[in-house]
Amino acid sequence: MVISIGKPFIIPLFLPHAACPRHCLFCNQKALHAEDFLLDMHALRRERDRWLAFPRNRQRPLELAFFGGNFLGLGESRLRACMDLVTEVPGAGVRFSTRPDTVSEDSVRICKKAGRPVTVELGIQSLDEAVLRRSARGHGVAEVARAVQVLKDAGIRTGAQMMLGLPGATESSDMASAESLCVLSPDFARVAPTLVLGGSGLALLYRRGAYKPMSFGEAVLRSARYVDLLEKRGVPVVRIGLQTDTFLENSIVAGPHHPAFGEWVRGRMLADRVLVVLASMGPFFAGEEVCIRAADSIRGRMQGMKKSNFPLFCKAVAPASLRIRTDAGLPPGFWQVEHRGNLTGPA
Numbered sequence: 001m002v003i004s005i006g007k008p009f010i011i012p013l014f015l016p017h018a019a020c021p022r023h024c025l026f027c028n029q030k031a032l033h034a035e036d037f038l039l040d041m042h043a044l045r046r047e048r049d050r051w052l053a054f055p056r057n058r059q060r061p062l063e064l065a066f067f068g069g070n071f072l073g074l075g076e077s078r079l080r081a082c083m084d085l086v087t088e089v090p091g092a093g094v095r096f097s098t099r100p101d102t103v104s105e106d107s108v109r110i111c112k113k114a115g116r117p118v119t120v121e122l123g124i125q126s127l128d129e130a131v132l133r134r135s136a137r138g139h140g141v142a143e144v145a146r147a148v149q150v151l152k153d154a155g156i157r158t159g160a161q162m163m164l165g166l167p168g169a170t171e172s173s174d175m176a177s178a179e180s181l182c183v184l185s186p187d188f189a190r191v192a193p194t195l196v197l198g199g200s201g202l203a204l205l206y207r208r209g210a211y212k213p214m215s216f217g218e219a220v221l222r223s224a225r226y227v228d229l230l231e232k233r234g235v236p237v238v239r240i241g242l243q244t245d246t247f248l249e250n251s252i253v254a255g256p257h258h259p260a261f262g263e264w265v266r267g268r269m270l271a272d273r274v275l276v277v278l279a280s281m282g283p284f285f286a287g288e289e290v291c292i293r294a295a296d297s298i299r300g301r302m303q304g305m306k307k308s309n310f311p312l313f314c315k316a317v318a319p320a321s322l323r324i325r326t327d328a329g330l331p332p333g334f335w336q337v338e339h340r341g342n343l344t345g346p347a
Contacts, residue, residue, distance in 0.1 A: 018069030093117030195255035219256035
């Protein structure tokens with residue numbers, strides 16, 4: 001018996017805007033993907049087989065992933081044809097993105113009937129009614145809640161795709177969306193700051209001065225607080241920021257993008273936890289030294305991208321001096337602050 005281990009080997013099949021009933025303000029899927037198979041089953045099958053020919057660990061689970069469109073809105077015949085592409089591959093599962101308002105018992109039943117593992121990534125984006133309206137989503141929060149419940153009732157692994165900084169969103173409204181998402185309790189989430197993409201309605205607003213994207217620093221800080229809230233409430237965040245490639249890079253008009261955006265955010269999350277501990281240990285005086293001891297495994301995150309965390313720590317302990325010391329003998333992820341002989345770790 002072969003036991004599947006590790007992360008799945010994902011075969012991406014892109015269906016830009018397929019079955020989307022409207023063009024959301026922030027979206028331009030065709031600017032993000034090199035291929036547009038437009039539901040040509042022969043082209044989809046050729047692309048699937050091209051990926052299957054790549055060397056891979058045969059013990060890893062395998063998934064066909066339909067991205068870029070509204071999968072459950074394709075209609076029964078096309079849904080069945082896509083699921084045939086999955087069932088033709090022994091042991092393969094299926095993953096797809098879809099709008100909440102096209103999740104139904106009937107569409108879910110077609111996917112489940114194949115008897116393969118199913119993962120759904122719901123394009124939720126926000127759980128603020130006003131933000132959804134301004135983004136031209138065409139549905140409200142009630143449809144999101146119902147979609148999650150239908151998928152849960154069907155025993156389907158459900159993820160949430162969320163965006164920060166959409167038109168009309170504030171830090172407080174984004175954090176309220178995070179709280180509401182925790183109540184829905186998805187199995188995982190993807191979180192990304194809003195980018196202005198060429199060819200989108202948002203690009204028109206940006207050029208008219210009617211929309212201002214977050215600065216990079218603001219996006220990192222808000223994303224760190226957002227992700228921290230989700231993970232403390234039991235919702236793992238599997239990706240922060242959009243997957244970068246030349247097509248994305250060439251389509252960005254404005255907005256807080258970096259190919260390692262997730263590392264910026266993870267570093268800031270760690271800094272925020274250290275700052276809480278430092279605040280509890282003061283006051284600090286000139287001539288004293290504060291030492292942060294950290295495992296080698298988190299050396300980079302403790303320092304922050306481009307050593308951006310170090311000035312934050314220095315400011316927090318001023319006028320004392322600060323030193324960061326990494327230790328290969330510490331357990332992975334471990335850190336501790338030493339001051340006047342006292343050792344204090346994460347709260």
